[in-house]
Amino acid sequence: MPTPDPQVSKLLRAELQRQRDGLTLIASENIVSPAVLSAVGSVLTNKYSEGYPGRRYYGGNQVIDDVERLAIARAKKLFGAEHANVQPHAGAIANIAVFFTFLKPGDKILSMDLRAGGHLTHGLRINISGKYFSIIPYGVDANGYIDYREVARLAKQHRPKMIISGASAYPREIDFAQFGRIAQSVGAIHLADIAHIAGLVITGLHPSPIPHADVVTTTTHKTMRGPRGAIILCKKIHAAAIDRAVMPGIQGGPLDHVIAGKAQAFAEALKPEFRRYQKQVIKNAAVMAEVLQAHGLMLSTGGTDNHLMLADVRPLGLTGALAEKLLEDVGIYVNKNLIPNDPRPPLDPSGIRLGTPAVTSRGLKEKDIAVLSHAMVQHLTRPKNLSVKKQAAKTVAILTKKFPLYPTLK
Numbered sequence: 284m285p286t287p288d289p290q291v292s293k294l295l296r297a298e299l300q301r302q303r304d305g306l307t308l309i310a311s312e313n314i315v316s317p318a319v320l321s322a323v324g325s326v327l328t329n330k331y332s333e334g335y336p337g338r339r340y341y342g343g344n345q346v347i348d349d350v351e352r353l354a355i356a357r358a359k360k361l362f363g364a365e366h367a368n369v370q371p372h373a374g375a376i377a378n379i380a381v382f383f384t385f386l387k388p389g390d391k392i393l394s395m396d397l398r399a400g401g402h403l404t405h406g407l408r409i410n411i412s413g414k415y416f417s418i419i420p421y422g423v424d425a426n427g428y429i430d431y432r433e434v435a436r437l438a439k440q441h442r443p444k445m446i447i448s449g450a451s452a453y454p455r456e457i458d459f460a461q462f463g464r465i466a467q468s469v470g471a472i473h474l475a476d477i478a479h480i481a482g483l484v485i486t487g488l489h490p491s492p493i494p495h496a497d498v499v500t501t502t503t504h505k506t507m508r509g510p511r512g513a514i515i516l517c518k519k520i521h522a523a524a525i526d527r528a529v530m531p532g533i534q535g536g537p538l539d540h541v542i543a544g545k546a547q548a549f550a551e552a553l554k555p556e557f558r559r560y561q562k563q564v565i566k567n568a569a570v571m572a573e574v575l576q577a578h579g580l581m582l583s584t585g586g587t588d589n590h591l592m593l594a595d596v597r598p599l600g601l602t603g604a605l606a607e608k609l610l611e612d613v614g615i616y617v618n619k620n621l622i623p624n625d626p627r628p629p630l631d632p633s634g635i636r637l638g639t640p641a642v643t644s645r646g647l648k649e650k651d652i653a654v655l656s657h658a659m660v661q662h663l664t665r666p667k668n669l670s671v672k673k674q675a676a677k678t679v680a681i682l683t684k685k686f687p688l689y690p691t692l693k
């Protein structure tokens with residue numbers, strides 16, 4: 284057997300070190316358990332298993348069938364769903380599978396504008412969703428909240444075939460029941476993409492879309508804290524069509540090692556500690572929001588109900604790209620992000636998006652978050668002051684030492 288390539292090994296060690304020495308506030312990232320890591324790095328990567336449990340196009344799938352059945356059963360239990368497809372390689376693929384299940388090219392989709400916090404797979408012009416379908420975007424009101432009356436008005440006016448609820452950068456609770464009612468009133472399919480908030484949903488900390496949506500998609504790696512990938516949940520009547528759309532419609536062989544990682548993560552999510560973790564994610568975000576606002580950053584909607592916040596950094600004389608870079612210089616990772624009605628371009632927008640799932644997995648609690656947030660705002664407020672920058676870096680060093688990452692991993 285070949286031995287590990289030194290260049291690849293060196294890069295893997297470098298990334299482990301970067302993650303150990305830094306603090307991740309990227310709202311869509313998290314830190315999986317060693318058990319998830321080991322499932323994803325397992326021998327299941329060697330297997331081909333096109334098809335579904337009990338009906339595969341390759342032999343030798345007895346164990347793989349059990350793995351996939353386990354993941355499906357756990358996903359259904361977690362979400363209270365009638366059917367789960369655990370094969371989508373990514374959220375984007377899951378959404379495309381849903382589009383091709385229910386829509387024809389040219390059909391209308393009513394979805395949240397990327398510039399208001401929506402996701403690129405919900406209809407951005409240069410994404411397959413925007414190329415194949417006719418997109419009617421809804422935005423947010425002047426305070427950054429979804430305006431449900433406006434969504435209803437647009438639905439009535441345009442009679443879309445599908446309405447998408449769910450967002451990539453929305454700090455407040457989403458009223459899935461309202462979306463369900465609006466969709467029903469115009470005979471539209473309601474797709475809820477809960478990639479960001481799935482962990483909150485399954486622990487009862489955010490209302491579930493399951494009773495109000497025809498189909499729900501989510502990634503498994505954000506607040507769900509599983510491996511990179513996605514799942515689709517739907518009512519039984521749509522099960523066969525959804526399964527066909529995933530395979531053979533879009534994908535070939537599933538990534539069985541990732542499905543094992545999903546099954547492992549779902550087992551973790553079924554435990555009471557996972558609810559405690561999600562509660563802490565929300566508490567940490569609230570503390571961070573308070574400190575940031577107290578120091579001049581303007582948060583969209585004035586705060587957060589969930590794991591993320593969207594901060595306008597212009598009051599500090601910065602742009603999103605500059606703020607991202609300044610924080611990266613001291614080992615804090617965020618992403619630049621458009622804020623609602625942003626006059627600036629996506630690659631250098633007015634804001635940054637911050638989230639607490641990863642630092643909470645690492646063990647940080649309210650007090651630590653307050654210390655970290657103060658260090659961030661000091662540095663962002665006086666970016667040229669070297670001693671402030673040093674202090675911010677020192678804070679990161681103290682916190683990363685206090686909350687070591689994967690201590691036994693080499």
Ligand code: DSN
Pocket residue numbers: 310311374402451452
């Ligand atoms: N990139 C993910 C996010 O950050 O929201 C969604 O695809």
